Amino acid sequence: MTNTPLRLTQVFAVLSAGLVAATALLHFVAPSLVNPTVWIRAVGVLVLSLLYLRWAARLRGGSRRVYRRLLWVSVAGSLGIAALALLPGTPYPAWVRVEQAVQGVILLALAWVLTRPAVRAHLEPAR
Template sequence: MTTTPLRLLQLFTVLSAGLIAATAVLSITDPAAVNAVVWIRATGVLILALFSLRWAAQLGRGSRGAYRRLLWISIVGSLGIAALALLPDSPFPLWVRIEQAVQGLVLVALAVTLLSRQVRRAVEGAR
């Protein structure tokens, strides 16, 4: 099976860790740039990214459950991030919305990859 889903999820995890690091640094240097919602979002996204790495490893072994979880996350996550980044009354500062938009693009790429024939065949063939 292609390693693209794993690579995309590794990138997603690096971005998530970067969000936590930026949140920590800004909470010290510019506390007005960080609120509790940012901490909750950053922590939740990092936890999801770590679980996703595990599911990517399972997907590499042909797990249909991991495939479904990752497909669900990539589609629903992309839509959620789009709402977060585009809604004018978002509780997130602009820097978080920009970072999340980048992560949303990674999730879109993941969805496209997961829906490719190569990945679907590999999962179907592993039954």
């Protein structure tokens, strides 16, 4: 099976950690660019990225259940991030929107990779 789902979730996790680090740095350097909502988003996305990593690692074992879970969260997550990044009136500054848009693209790439025959062929048989 391809390592691409795991690598994409690793990139997602690194970006999530970068969001937390940038939030912490800006909290001290430019506090007007950070609000409590940004902190909640940054930490929440980091926690989710760790779950994605775990699921992607378990996908290598061929778990159909994990496959469906990862596919679902990659599609739903990218839609949620698109709403966050594109809709006006969200409480997030532009720098968070840009970072989240990049993560949304990664989740879309993950959804696309998960639908490839090489990944699906590796899954355990359906019951």
